[in-house]
Amino acid sequence: MTDQPSAAKPETPFHDLDHYLAIPRLSGLTLSPDGKRLVTTVATLDPKKTGYRNALWQIDPRGTEPARRLTRSAKGESAAAFTADGRLLFTSARPDPEAADDDSRAALWELPATGGEARVLHSREGGVGGFTVNTSSNAIVVRASVLPGAVDEETDAELRKARKEKKISAILHSGYPVRFWDRDLGPDQDRLFVLEEVQEVPELPGTSDSGSTSKLRLITEGIGAGLLESETVLSPDGSFALVGVSIPGAKAEMRIQIERIDTLSGQREVLLAADDADFYPGPISPAGDRAVVVRESRSTPEQAVSYTLWLLDLNSGERSSLAPDWDRWGNPVGWLPDGRTLVLTADHNGRSPIFLIDVESGAVRQLTGDDAAYTNVLVAPDGQALFALRSSYAFPAEAVRVELASGEITALIGPVERPKLPGRLEEVSTTAADGSTVRAWLVLPKENAGASPAYPLLLWIHGGPLGSWNAWTWRWNPMIMAARGYAVLLPDPALSTGYGQQFVQRGWGRWGAEPFTDLMAITDAVVARPDIDESRTAAMGGSFGGYMANWVAGHTDRFKAVVTHASLWELPGFSRSTDMAMYWRREMSEQMAAENSPHASVSKIVTPMLVIHGDKDYRVPIGEGLRLWYELLASSGLAADERGESPHRFLYFPDENHWILKPQHSLVWYSVVESFLAEHVLGQELKPVKELGLA
Missing domain, CATH: 2.120.10.60 (Tricorn protease N-terminal domain)
Structure with missing residues (x-):
């Protein structure tokens, strides 16, 4: 992260960003x-x-x-x-x-x-x-x-060629939405x-090659823009597919229904549709007669969204709730060959284990019990084992085999070895004012022999807001900061998944209340430790985590610095300018948006802030970052001086989106964050990468 690359091999890949990016x-x-x-x-x-x-x-x-x-x-x-x-x-x-x-x-x-x-x-x-x-x-x-406007593949190619040759990029819309995350929709x-x-x-006589x-x-004639957020599940014999189809409605609304599409005739049949819920197709049973679907309830400003599992009989159309008493949001991934056991994953207490559900009785069994998150789960043809990718903050994704009978986990010989880490994991928790347990992962630097330092602390707040710090991430990797001597706190406050519906509900429509107080409670518990230096702390977050970082900055001066990435700043405007405004419109009443908008507390911000935003971010539009930046300089407690300068900083990426994906931009991101924190948390001067062109 310094201007001059080190000739010596770093202690771990996380001590040098070039080595980190090369993993x-x-x-x-x-x-x-x-x-x-x-x-x-x-x-x-x-x-x-x-x-x-x-x-x-x-x-x-x-x-x-x-x-x-x-x-x-x-x-x-x-x-x-x-x-x-x-x-x-x-x-x-x-x-x-x-x-x-x-x-x-x-x-x-x-x-x-x-x-x-x-x-x-x-x-x-x-x-x-x-x-x-x-x-x-x-x-x-x-x-x-x-x-x-194309009637076949030939006319589609002709129309595309005409637009390309005439350099036409204009799009004429008649419906909503018009963009999604980081891409423009249409034409x-x-x-x-x-x-x-x-x-x-064979063209050549006498040859046997063909x-x-x-x-x-x-097979989707007349579907319009219905495949925007669609999932497709193919039946075992390939005769039909279950598809989640987006249906536009009045007042720029949208709902998602499940349709059965015959792969021979293209005939479409609506299987599940409702005005108060969206439906997503899950795996189809080996016999092709049943499917698991996920029902997402339509949220309101008072009632949190919920996800439940349904079992759908594809012959009769009958449906029934699956494991209704299981208070987790299951992600169904497959069936065992017996046709009665469902395999799924779910966020659960800071992990994401594999679960099994007996579809006849509804009994749920947790198969894996390690401190890891599982994705890409596959069922072996003989039904004896599962294969999956697993990760945690102790290692990136790796392929494993899981025995169904015992739950025994075997790491397979993959193409990538686990990197050496500069830190270690601890699990911490505290009790909130309402009695709820708030837990977190704490990443600590590996101690030097005989040393017992008090580490500076970085509070990292996850996005979502419906999410959990439970799996390895390359974009916000705490091990990079552990290599710089920081402890990194990864909490799951109210609205986090994996702790039951009530834990989500207690923060719903109350973004500035329980989510904030939970973060402060877990921070209080951690800075009370002898190995944490309470006088050297900072808060960071991206997306919803960036919103929380903004809220933190306006409601406490306990941190030496705040880093806010792709963050929500002025909620009333954001809820209408984001790419999928219909979702936020359901959740945010005018009162909720006004009461929980960080911009209203800009005059109380006395902490230096690093604002980071990409211009191609359509989920949290660049206008949020631009307004935040202007108001920090014009109205915060650390407003710009007569020379137009302030301790705040704005890192702008003209060609990045909600995430910073290009490797060298990732290097810049971490470099600027490190230099900003070094200045305000450690009292050190550390220049960011020279490619920024700064003096």
């Missing part, structure tokens, strides 16, 4: 139909260190053989999945060696089950957005965007297609 990162997991091949995606820095490249790696599910690389290209590969006949499909913008042009648009590729070179399975002018496949059939459903819209492969006769072509058959 390979795992994501995604897919299992072959015979259970013998497990494939994951590994992201590594490109040669210029300005981006990441993805490659597919194979892991031995038995845990005996080393991992081996399957793909290699400058464009990278992603979204891997196996077909029933063992082919490995993935999407990539790599050039097709058999194509005349070198247009870098995402296409659908396949690796043969018997090995060999990858080949393009389907390419189109508008690219391939994704696909859905399962290992029970060879049916492939492709998601791709189409211009509404094209997503559609679902069935991929049909057509065998070709090639194939493919075409897309539309």
Whole structure:
């Protein structure tokens, strides 16, 4: 993080940002139909260190053989999945060696089950957005965007070419929303297609090799913008798909219903729809007769959102509540082959374990009990084990095998080793004024031999607000600050998930009340420890965590510095300018927004603040950061002096979004944060990276 790179190898990768950024990162997991091949995606820095490249790696599910690389290209590969006949499909913008042009648009590729070179399975002018496949059939459903004025693939390509050649980027909207997170919506819209492969006769006489072509058959005619927030679950035999379809309503509202789409005829049938709830399709049973769905209740300013599991009979349409007494928000991921046991994950007391539910009795059993979060859970074909990625603040994502009978966990030999850490984890808790337990992870630097220092403390507040500090993160990584000698507190205050519905409800519509007092209570408990220096503390947060950082700055002067990233500042304006205003409109009454808006307390801010915002952030628009910055300089207790200067700072990224994703921008982010904290918390002068061009 200094101007001059160190020639010596750092003690850990977290002591030097260049080494940290170079740590390979795992994501995604897919299992072959015979259970013998497990494939994951590994992201590594490109040669210029300005981006990441993805490659597919194979892991031995038995845990005996080393991992081996399957793909290699400058464009990278992603979204891997196996077909029933063992082919490995993935999407990539790599050039097709058999194509005349070198247009870098995402296409659908396949690796043969018997090995060999990858080949393009389907390419189109508008690219391939994704696909859905399962290992029970060879049916492939492709998601791709189409211009509404196109009647077929040929006219879609022509319209796209015309817009590109004339450099037209304008979009004419007639509905809401018009953008989503970091992308503008339109003019094209997503559609679902069935991929049909057509065998070709060999062109050369006397040869035995045969090639194939493919075409897309539309199965979502007239769906409009319905696939904006959609999930697609394909039946085991590939004959139908369950799809979450967004339906526009009056006053710019939107609801999500579940439709059954026949993959042969394209016939659509609404299975679940309601005005007071949204529905999301989950896994379909092995027999194809039942599905688990998630019901999201429609929140109000007084009533928190809730997520419940339903069991849907696909033949009769009957539905019933599944495990109604289980007070957790389950994420269903699969069925065991017995057709009566559901596999799912859920946030739970600062972890995210794997659970099993007997769908007949509703009995819930927690399968994993370690201090970790599990994602990408897959069921072995024989039903004896699960495969998953797990992580915690003690290690990044790694592939594991979990025995269903015993819950025994085996770390597989993956393509990436665990990095050496500069810190250690402790679990801490306290009791809030209303008797609620507030818990947190505390990351502490590894002590030097014979030393018992009192560490400076960083309070890191999670986003959401519905979330939990329970899994490794590359964007807000506490180990980087532990390497600089800080203790990092990761609390789960009111509104956090994994502690029951009432824990969410107690902070609902009261953002500046229990969430704030919980944060202060857990901070009080931690600074009372002899190894924490109460006189050197700072608060940080991003998104909702940035909102809380702003609220903290206006309601206490206990911290030496506050860092606020992509933060909500003026709630009445934010709730209408964000990309999905309908959600916030339900939650925020005018009174709630006014009473809980941090901007009303700007005159009370006497703590130096570092404001960070990306211009392409549509979830928390840049206007929030710009207004915060202006009002800090014009109206805070540390307003700008006669020279226009103040101790506040504004780190602006013109081409980043809600998150800072580019590797070198991540380096800048951490560097500026460290230098700002060093100045105000440690009383040290530390210049950020020279690429900022500062004196």
